[in-house]
Amino acid sequence: MRLNDPLVTSFSYRGVEYSIDLAFDNVLDVFDVLGDKSLRNQEKAEICLELLLGYSPTDQSLTVELWNYIYETFIHIESKQPLEYDRQGNPMPVKKEDDRKLIDLEKDAPYIFASFQQAYQINLHREQGKLHWHEFQSLLNGLPSETIMQRIILIRMWEPSKGESSEYKQAMRDLQNLYALDDEGAEEVDD
Incomplete structure (x- = not known):
């Protein structure tokens, strides 16, 4: 675009x-x-x-x-990692991209809706038939860090590191299970 x-x-x-x-x-x-x-x-x-x-x-x-x-x-919008160059103009080694799926347009629909409302005051239901796909993609990719969708993405990306308490690590694992996109991480609880 x-x-x-x-x-x-x-x-x-x-x-x-x-x-x-x-x-x-x-x-x-x-x-x-x-x-x-x-x-x-x-x-x-x-x-x-x-x-x-x-x-x-x-x-x-x-x-x-x-x-x-x-x-x-x-x-199809391919996310290509931009090439970076050192001071001599040589291409820098390319970092391996994370293969984890961080967002699902269907499963995350309520969070995307809320994030658009929070960040842009855009009601996506009212924008049906109006908001172009490329505009939608740009706004989705540019969501501010304080929106629920961006926080969920950070939860999905989180990996334990030294210095974090065991309580914090367990809380983050619980959140990852709660917001997991695949069926492996999510557990159903019967009431």
């Missing part, structure tokens, strides 16, 4: 101009479709194009090509 480029509402592919609805809630619906294990890939591509374009091409190979182009160009 560049600040001097308009938000994407249309694009050209193979000489054809397409209108596209990249409202954040529409893109979240696309993610729901992509996560549906009962659908085949071709069906997912067709449904996603219906959501984003309002229709799906009848040519199945074009459907897949067009979907892949849209996903890679407008939806």
Whole structure:
């Protein structure tokens, strides 16, 4: 996303101009479709194009090509670690990225909603159909540290270190279990 480029509402592919609805809630619906294990890939591509374009091409190979182009160009946001250079201009060693998933747009929805309300006074329900996916991503990535979502991310990232009391470590482990994204860390308690 560049600040001097308009938000994407249309694009050209193979000489054809397409209108596209990249409202954040529409893109979240696309993610729901992509996560549906009962659908085949071709069906997912067709449904996603219906959501984003309002229709799906009848040519199945074009459907897949067009979907892949849209996903890679407008939806998928890859977090690349910027290259750093030493004083002589040599590339510095790249730090290994943490593979842990720190946020889930579906499971963390209440915390994201509350954080947008707290930080930006934005009610995401009222912004459905309006707030562009790229705007949503930028605001989500820029949430201030005092928001609940950022605090939960810090909890998920926490690792014990020397000097921390055993009570603090246990409290943090309990919080990690409470906010765990995978089913392994969360324990269900029957009342």
